Amino acid sequence: MNFSKSDKLTILEMKVSEMKNLLIKEEIKAEELISIHIDQVEKFNKVTNAICTFIPDQAISQAKEIDLKKNFELPLSGIPTFIKDLTATKGIRTTYGSRIYSENIPTKDDLIVERIKNSGAIIMGKSNTPEFGAGSQTFNDVFGTTHNPYDTTKTCGGSSGGAAVALACRMAPIAQGSDMGGSLRNPAAWNNVVGFRTSQGRIPNWPYDLPYNSLSVNGPMARTVDDTSLFLSVMAGYDSRFATSINEDPKIFETIIKPSDKNLRVAYTEDLNKYPVDKDIKKVFNQSISVLSKLGIEMENAAPDLPNVDNVFQIYRAYSFAHSHKNHIKNYRDLMKDTLVWNVEKGMNLSILDMAEAESQRSLIISYMSDFFKKYDYLLLPTTSVLPFDNKIEYVDEIDGIKLNTYIDWMGLCYAITVTGYPSINIPCGFSDKGLPVGMQIVGKEKNELGVLQFAKLFENNTNFYKQKPNIIL
Numbered sequence: 001m002n003f004s005k006s007d008k009l010t011i012l013e014m015k016v017s018e019m020k021n022l023l024i025k026e027e028i029k030a031e032e033l034i035s036i037h038i039d040q041v042e043k044f045n046k047v048t049n050a051i052c053t054f055i056p057d058q059a060i061s062q063a064k065e066i067d068l069k070k071n072f073e074l075p076l077s078g079i080p081t082f083i084k085d086l087t088a089t090k091g092i093r094t095t096y097g098s099r100i101y102s103e104n105i106p107t108k109d110d111l112i113v114e115r116i117k118n119s120g121a122i123i124m125g126k127s128n129t130p131e132f133g134a135g136s137q138t139f140n141d142v143f144g145t146t147h148n149p150y151d152t153t154k155t156c157g158g159s160s161g162g163a164a165v166a167l168a169c170r171m172a173p174i175a176q177g178s179d180m181g182g183s184l185r186n187p188a189a190w191n192n193v194v195g196f197r198t199s200q201g202r203i204p205n206w207p208y209d210l211p212y213n214s215l216s217v218n219g220p221m222a223r224t225v226d227d228t229s230l231f232l233s234v235m236a237g238y239d240s241r242f243a244t245s246i247n248e249d250p251k252i253f254e255t256i257i258k259p260s261d262k263n264l265r266v267a268y269t270e271d272l273n274k275y276p277v278d279k280d281i282k283k284v285f286n287q288s289i290s291v292l293s294k295l296g297i298e299m300e301n302a303a304p305d306l307p308n309v310d311n312v313f314q315i316y317r318a319y320s321f322a323h324s325h326k327n328h329i330k331n332y333r334d335l336m337k338d339t340l341v342w343n344v345e346k347g348m349n350l351s352i353l354d355m356a357e358a359e360s361q362r363s364l365i366i367s368y369m370s371d372f373f374k375k376y377d378y379l380l381l382p383t384t385s386v387l388p389f390d391n392k393i394e395y396v397d398e399i400d401g402i403k404l405n406t407y408i409d410w411m412g413l414c415y416a417i418t419v420t421g422y423p424s425i426n427i428p429c430g431f432s433d434k435g436l437p438v439g440m441q442i443v444g445k446e447k448n449e450l451g452v453l454q455f456a457k458l459f460e461n462n463t464n465f466y467k468q469k470p471n472i473i474l
Contacts, residue, residue: 001032008036012170013467016079016227019173023078030063030078034122037080040171040473041124047152047472050165052085052143053093053126062122074120075234075254080172081116084163085126086133087176087218089113092123097131097140099335100328111206112176112218112235119234127162127175132325134340136186136411137394138162141337145391148190149470150436154388157187163221164191168470173222174231180216180320181313182383182414185426188221189383189439192468194228194456195221196425197418199447203235204242210323211243213359215316215418223466225427225457229253232449252450259454259461261295267372268380269303275412276399278386284438285382288429291462292380304372304379306416308361313415314406315350315358322347339394339407362419369420373445378455381417383426383439385410417441423449427456428465435471 003011011019011033022028038056045051059080066078088094088106090113095101109117117123128146130138138161139145146161148154149168156165160177164187167175177184179197188195196219203218205211220231236250268289271277293299325344328336336344372379386396396410397403404410417424422443429440442459444452460466 016173024072030066034059034063034080044169048149048165049146050162051125052128055125059122059124077120079121080124081121082127082166082172082175084177085129095142097129099141100332102142115234127166129159131337133159148388149472155391157190159183161187164188164193167193167223169473174227175221177221178218181418182411184219185383185414188426190388192428192437193223196228198449199423201244201246204239204245206242225460229256229453256453256457259458261297264377265298266378267300267302267376273303276402280432281382284430288440305368306365309416309419312358312362312419318347379443381441383441387432387436423452425452425456
């Protein structure tokens with residue numbers, strides 16, 4: 001079929017369900033759908049550097065096979081996506097953003113990739129990430145820096161930065177990401193897309209050898225809540241190999257039922273009563289709160305008590321970094337960035353009592369969260385403490401005159417929620433006076449991903465911020 005420029009732009013703005021409908025009705029071929037998205041990558045990746053390994057020929061070949069068999073029964077048949085470069089993909093280069101693995105080609109897929117492939121989705125390549133996912137600024141010595149499409153002099157965030165930029169530039173409607181201290185949520189906030197940090201075990205992280213004490217999860221990213229939820233439905237599901245895997249049918253996420261704003265009690269906080277937050281972030285966030293108040297939702301300014309949450313996150317993060325990178329720092333220290341070396345060495349210097357104390361502190365935090373959510377249905381807070389900063393700077397060391405101690409301190413609004421284990425989604429909530437995207441976290445009750453998605457959908461329906469595209473693709 002011959003699609004006009006207008007037709008192509010219309011298709012690029014569609015939700016996954018709409019694209020699937022075109023495929024099923026044979027109003028477009030999978031090959032054509034993939035080609036339209038390939039064109040987007042070729043146009044805008046040279047400006048943003050979102051995609052680090054691009055495999056258009058393989059994607060076209062898979063699309064032709066789907067067309068030949070007319071196999072559109074699977075939930076994501078023919079839909080393009082990208083996999084984060086921290087996630088192993090069989091036969092596709094996976095560097096982890098590190099010179100140590102610059103030519104690494106895995107012989108096996110991670111479980112999350114298996115599930116995405118089994119859904120019928122077509123992998124078009126790998127999205128850029130910081131070295132080993134460390135830090136919420138996407139740059140590395142293998143592929144360079146990924147630029148924010150809303151202002152290419154600014155950072156896109158990270159560590160799922162390439163994925164978020166690809167979504168914002170309409171290179172794909174869905175993308176896989178992962179999150180320890182905000183790596184799904186921060187870049188989603190700064191690129192006006194959705195990033196969902198689910199409960200540990202909702203999406204089994206396999207292979208992984210720290211299933212009990214890890215803070216990391218895989219998760220879906222998309223431009224809309226509907227597409228995020230659909231993508232979650234193919235990522236989630238029980239796996240007995242993963243110790244904390246949640247045994248619940250993932251099909252509950254295929255379609256979000258009409259959300260209700262009745263009888264909801266929602267807490268909101270600008271700063272969790274503990275973190276410095278830029279005034280521009282507060283301004284946009286409070287405008288979002290007023291939107292919800294006008295819907296008649298009972299809103300209350302309140303925050304959970306999270307004692308020692310910074311220490312807990314720092315200890316757990318350092319512990320996992322030491323475990324993952326003990327051989328890297330021994331054999332390839334000169335190939336690792338300084339902040340990563342610092343974090344690994346911090347972990348290697350931990351004592352048994354340090355870990356025990358952090359676990360005890362985390363237990364208390366979770367107890368307080370449980371009490372908090374007996375009173376409230378949701379907690380709302382900004383996703384980031386600052387607007388996207390200059391992409392030549394590795395991290396923010398000061399907010400409104402308050403000095404920060406480490407390269408991850410500025411991510412407190414996200415990593416504090418990570419420690420609780422409660423599901424948290426970033427939803428676009430507006431723009432600064434200079435046109436930079438701002439995101440809001442919606443935190444739900446324990447393991448209540450469906451509820452989080454429903455409330456996010458309610459907010460999205462009443463704002464539609466996701467429709468505002470970056471100027472470079474207008």
